[in-house]
Amino acid sequence: MNDNHPYKYKYWRPAVSADNVVFSFDGKDLKVLLVKRKNEPFKDFWAFPGGFMEENETLQQTALRELKEETSITPLETRELCTMSEPDRDPREQVITVVFYSFVRNVKPKAADDAADVQWFNIYELPQLAFDHEEIFTKAIEKLRLSIKFDPMFFALLDKEFTLSDLCRLWESVFNKKFDRRNFQKHWTTFSLITNIIQPVAKSSEDKKLPRAPKYYKYSESSYKEFIKKNKVRF
Amino acid sequence: MNDNHPYKYKYWRPAVSADNVVFSFDGKDLKVLLVKRKNEPFKDFWAFPGGFMEENETLQQTALRELKEETSITPLETRELCTMSEPDRDPREQVITVVFYSFVRNVKPKAADDAADVQWFNIYELPQLAFDHEEIFTKAIEKLRLSIKFDPMFFALLDKEFTLSDLCRLWESVFNKKFDRRNFQKHWTTFSLITNIIQPVAKSSEDKKLPRAPKYYKYSESSYKEFIKKNKVRF
DNA sequence: ACAAAAGTGTTTCAAATACACCCATGG
């Protein structure tokens, strides 16, 4: 590195980027947001939206800023997933990337300047990805499956008012397998209705055409926090 | 930044460091490894061992290299904890740090050049820490408590051959509370002996002076993997 | 009348909890 630089710490430094794994759920399939790269390296490959860090922002801000720039999407909440730092993960020079994941609902992305295309993909039907993004995706799915039980952020994937069938379909998408609807419902109507984590609501507008009208529920953050407080480890 | 630099990506870049939260367990208390800083900023404050990234290494390698340099300790395994990137977390310029955590047993650290002192601290009696390291520690404890049930790395905190009382004391240290010894033992002698995750061994050297000779167990990685395979999510 | 989506019910079984008691050893 040129010695005539403004840094106080005289250390080599990698380029630093932040990427986003954004999930959404259309009521049937879990989707993940990908952008088609307009530039080298990996031109025309699909990749998770993201970009380079700028001065005076946190990496989370980098992630959200780039996501908005490239796809016009802004999730309410993001979580850190992992950091990728293999020296040759970018063919040109060493770039470390910090990956965040988030959930959104019912949003249509708009492709921006440096992305040729933006699209939701069924998580079980992904195209080939740029860089080490397939490895990133594997980590994201693992995190997803680990956290669905206790991370209330998951409810961001559902409408504010949802049915237990909706919730069940979400779980089935996350684990890519069928669950027993009866036991699934019982679990939530006993365990979770006692804790009030989900609460019944009178659904105002009934849009779906269903043989029988389902009950609707909403997620209660305050009850969730109450539950977490009480739920201590014992033996 | 000076324009005459060798980087292909012409972006601003922060200094990047890696830090280590290293836990150990002396049979009674959980400890964490801290170094006393010899240099500014935060001179004479205690901090987690770590340092700046060098070219052509991964962040995990950075963490392990710095840990070895500063304390002479090399854990068998490390895991990523989080990334800290608040612009003002370092008073001189923006430094992002990727934090790793690991477990070791029975090692004495040796202070090195750029650390005035190295010491194990009871995790419930920590001194004031440098930078945002107290926030890092809070995250580390949370991770610890979340993962003790299913992360086999935890057994690295025990001797290869351990008693169920040892294991119980470890849990008690992690959660900072007492467990019912009877139920704790039953849990491991039923659930986990069936899965063979821990297996009884004939203890060779009996060093402790106890009223009654306890049974000794060892952790079985292969049985753990077998268990994880079978343990599927259902409803 | 029947398919399709939604709801409820029962029985069983495994695991967590909350308890009490016995055993061996060193002082």
Next chain:
DNA sequence: CCATGGGTGTATTTGAAACACTTTTGT
């Protein structure tokens, strides 16, 4: 002979699992 650390046993309760049946409505 008793305190201490270690081991075993039993009753209760809870939640998960594996099952079948009923309700509503559009066609």
